[in-house]
Amino acid sequence: MFMNKIKVVLGKLTFMSKTYKIFEISTINFLDEVSQKIIKNKKYSEYTDIITFAFFIRKKNLIKISKEYKNKDRMIGRGLAYHITPSNIPINFAYSLVFGLLSGNTNIVRLPSKNFIQINLLCDLFFRILKKKKYLELYKRICFIKYERSDEISSELSKKADIRLIWGGDETVNQFQKYATSPRCIDLKFANRYSISIIDVNKLAKLTDNNLKNIVNRFYNDSYTMDQKGCSSPQALIWIGKNNKKIKNKFFNILSEIADKKYDNDLAVTNNKISSLSLTAIKSEINFTSSHKNFNLIRIKLKKITKEIEKIHPHFGTFVEININNLDELNKIISQKLQTITYHGVDKKKIYYLVFKYGILGVDRIVPIGRALDIGVEWDGYDVIAALSRIIGK
Amino acid sequence: MLNYKKIFSLKPFDLIQKDKDKWYFRNQIMLYKHHYKKCEEYKKISDRIFKNINYCKASHELPFVHVKNFKEFNLKSVKTNQLSRTLESSGTSNQITSKINVDRKTSLLQSTALLKIFSDIVKKKINFFFADSPSTLSRLSTLTAKNAAIRGFSQLSKKSNYLFDNKNNLKLGELYNFLTKNPKEEFAIFGFTSQIWFHLIQQLKKKNIFLPKNNGILIHGGGWKKLQNQSVNRVFFNKNILNILGIKRIHNYYGMVEQIGSVFLECEHGFFHTSTFSEIYIRDHNLNLAPNQKTGLIQILSLLPLSYPGHNILTEDLGLIVGIDDCKCGRKGKYFLVLGRVPGTENRGCSDVHE
Numbered sequence: 001m002f003m004n005k006i007k008v009v010l011g012k013l014t015f016m017s018k019t020y021k022i023f024e025i026s027t028i029n030f031l032d033e034v035s036q037k038i039i040k041n042k043k044y045s046e047y048t049d050i051i052t053f054a055f056f057i058r059k060k061n062l063i064k065i066s067k068e069y070k071n072k073d074r075m076i077g078r079g080l081a082y083h084i085t086p087s088n089i090p091i092n093f094a095y096s097l098v099f100g101l102l103s104g105n106t107n108i109v110r111l112p113s114k115n116f117i118q119i120n121l122l123c124d125l126f127f128r129i130l131k132k133k134k135y136l137e138l139y140k141r142i143c144f145i146k147y148e149r150s151d152e153i154s155s156e157l158s159k160k161a162d163i164r165l166i167w168g169g170d171e172t173v174n175q176f177q178k179y180a181t182s183p184r185c186i187d188l189k190f191a192n193r194y195s196i197s198i199i200d201v202n203k204l205a206k207l208t209d210n211n212l213k214n215i216v217n218r219f220y221n222d223s224y225t226m227d228q229k230g231c232s233s234p235q236a237l238i239w240i241g242k243n244n245k246k247i248k249n250k251f252f253n254i255l256s257e258i259a260d261k262k263y264d265n266d267l268a269v270t271n272n273k274i275s276s277l278s279l280t281a282i283k284s285e286i287n288f289t290s291s292h293k294n295f296n297l298i299r300i301k302l303k304k305i306t307k308e309i310e311k312i313h314p315h316f317g318t319f320v321e322i323n324i325n326n327l328d329e330l331n332k333i334i335s336q337k338l339q340t341i342t343y344h345g346v347d348k349k350k351i352y353y354l355v356f357k358y359g360i361l362g363v364d365r366i367v368p369i370g371r372a373l374d375i376g377v378e379w380d381g382y383d384v385i386a387a388l389s390r391i392i393g394k
Numbered sequence: 395m396l397n398y399k400k401i402f403s404l405k406p407f408d409l410i411q412k413d414k415d416k417w418y419f420r421n422q423i424m425l426y427k428h429h430y431k432k433c434e435e436y437k438k439i440s441d442r443i444f445k446n447i448n449y450c451k452a453s454h455e456l457p458f459v460h461v462k463n464f465k466e467f468n469l470k471s472v473k474t475n476q477l478s479r480t481l482e483s484s485g486t487s488n489q490i491t492s493k494i495n496v497d498r499k500t501s502l503l504q505s506t507a508l509l510k511i512f513s514d515i516v517k518k519k520i521n522f523f524f525a526d527s528p529s530t531l532s533r534l535s536t537l538t539a540k541n542a543a544i545r546g547f548s549q550l551s552k553k554s555n556y557l558f559d560n561k562n563n564l565k566l567g568e569l570y571n572f573l574t575k576n577p578k579e580e581f582a583i584f585g586f587t588s589q590i591w592f593h594l595i596q597q598l599k600k601k602n603i604f605l606p607k608n609n610g611i612l613i614h615g616g617g618w619k620k621l622q623n624q625s626v627n628r629v630f631f632n633k634n635i636l637n638i639l640g641i642k643r644i645h646n647y648y649g650m651v652e653q654i655g656s657v658f659l660e661c662e663h664g665f666f667h668t669s670t671f672s673e674i675y676i677r678d679h680n681l682n683l684a685p686n687q688k689t690g691l692i693q694i695l696s697l698l699p700l701s702y703p704g705h706n707i708l709t710e711d712l713g714l715i716v717g718i719d720d721c722k723c724g725r726k727g728k729y730f731l732v733l734g735r736v737p738g739t740e741n742r743g744c745s746d747v748h749e
Contacts, residue, residue: 265679266679267678267679267689267690267691267712267736268736268737268738269679270677270678270679270680270681270691271691271710271736272738274460274681274708275460275462275463277443278439278443278459278460278462278463279460279462279463279466281438281439281442281443282435282438282439282463282466282467284438284442287441287442288442289441289442290442290443294680295679295680295681295682296680
């Protein structure tokens with residue numbers, strides 16, 4: 001019996017498939033209460049991912065997001081959402097749940113098997129607030145489970161689901177595609193992605209030292225957080241404009257200094273980095289050269305501008321550099337795999353225009369440098385709320 | 395090509411570091427050129443992530459292969475039809491094993507070097523008792539590091555005996571016979587560290603067997619990981635061994651399937667030693683050379699591998715160099731300690747699979 005092998009961490013595993021209006025008020029109130037508790041309590045302050053999450057679920061922010069949905073009075077959830085969260089990003093399950101709740105669904109969330117402190121902290125907090133009488137109905141919509149990898153359980157849960165949110169990349173997506181679902185079940189699949197950053201060299205050269213440091217610091221947060229392994233972490237730096245070696249070197253020198261101070265560059269990281277760099281060197285079909293002053297920052301230079309760059313991502317602070325003269329050249333490197341473009345000194349509208357002009361399959365997100373990892377309801381090309389809900393036509 | 399006649403004519407532990415460095419560098423450059431020409435993967439590593447060889451002034455600047463690359467790729471510097479066998483690391487369950495392609499020549503160099511290194515402690519041919527079953531050797535197609543070691547040591551032995559039968563039951567008859575007939579004669583027991591501890595010693599303990607005082611030596615290698623999991627350290631291990639086996643000396647060695655033959659012998663003071671065949675560097679978190687006494691990643695070089703680019707390897711082991719030329723045992727060159735594996739970092743990122 002598969003139910004025995006599931007450990008329920010929070011809520012009850014009832015397979016209830018009831019739906020609710022999107023942005024329904026008790027959900028917003030609950031999330032706001034969670035947010036306030038986090039912001040007021042010092043014990044969460046060291047977890048930047050929890051703090052970012054808390055700001056995302058503030059009532060003010062959620063109301064602002066809800067206003068984007070002009071038809072929200074005719075929109076309702078699809079039923080039972082089954083969330084398969086990645087094993088390595090502690091906070092991902094919380095965002096996934098928020099998406100499931102805001103879109104009016106009942107949720108079964110499979111937590112990573114690893115015991116992340118952030119997950120324990122949030123589960124405790126959720127429970128303390130959910131047990132209040134006013135959230136009786138909401139509590140029924142949340143169930144956190146854990147189980148060892150099991151085809152039986154995953155396939156049984158898939159059968160019952162009205163929506164599946166499959167995080168965790170290509171391998172997980174392929175795995176879950178094997179399980180049968182009901183004909184109307186909708187899958188949100190989060191496959192492996194690739195992200196880049198575009199910087200206008202001339203604009204960069206004009207910045208004051210302080211402003212330059214500020215930009216580099218944001219770039220650091222986008223890339224070195226999570227060892228540059230996030231699907232929206234930039235792997236390549238596209239320099240646009242006249243080749244100005246001096247300003248590029250300055251950019252990287254500052255980046256390396258920041259990494260020296262902040263990045264947990266221990267022998268384990270060094271080992272993984274050199275092993276992954278060797279692997280890339282052997283596997284890559286296009287030629288490249290790499291250089292570093294300090295091993296915490298490796299620059300990879302390509303002679304050719306090609307879509308193959310998406311295969312060069314050794315992580316841990318390794319950046320492929322490409323020079324282009326105008327934005328149109330981007331068309332040569334953007335593939336379907338490209339998710340996020342972070343930019344500085346570039347007109348974002350021109351990138352949109354480019355995507356439309358060439359009918360590009362990639363580019364799901366264009367945000368300023370520093371916001372690469374800010375997950376939101378528009379993610380990976382989905383309007384997540386719209387995708388997880390139904391609209392009652394008129 | 396390298397002048398192996400010259401290399402093998404040297405005493406393995408007599409070169410002082412200053413004299414060794416230039417000579418070793420010249421030999422390593424020849425090996426570098428050989429593998430660069432013959433192994434496409436090594437060429438890519440060299441071209442893409444290392445500086446131009448013309449700017450290299452010492453062995454530590456030459457391109458190395460990361461030990462994981464032997465698991466990810468089938469690296470070889472000879473044509474497939476020239477290979478005599480493929481060795482596999484004895485990885486624990488669900489680990490991917492390394493594939494090491496050995497041809498006749500490399501194989502011969504490896505066993506000759508092993509002989510040379512151990513002739514430092516085993517002066518003449520003696521009886522060997524392998525803590526293994528004879529069937530281990532009979533599996534010919536893919537050989538493990540253990541097999542290669544047994545083969546190497548067989549050349550040092552007057553007679554090879556096995557302490558386990560093919561069903562892995564303890565079989566002490568031959569050893570008892572030997573001890574009764576020649577109580578004062580020198581002999582050797584060889585086995586992997588974990589096998590010695592978990593099979594031989596534990597079974598003897600269970601049966602409450604203590605061998606009489608004898609003139610045996612134990613040679614063991616293969617790593618301490620499994621023993622460390624049970625908090626068995628070198629001191630505890632040695633104390634138990636001496637007590638139960640009644641032998642006079644224990645020699646551990648450090649080596650890996652990627653560099654069979656040029657192993658690092660542990661001296662009576664507990665330090666591993668480089669030989670004329672080998673070299674060691676310790677790398678810090680910036681991959682720069684770490685000063686003596688500082689812990690870092692172990693890089694090991696060997697003059698033996700010709701059929702695969704195993705002449706220069708960055709391992710995932712942690713260690714530190716204790717000193718150079720001045721070990722109390724009298725052996726010259728670098729001496730060092732191995733401190734276990736570098737801890738794996740958490741895998742983070744979106745594209746990591748749910749378990």
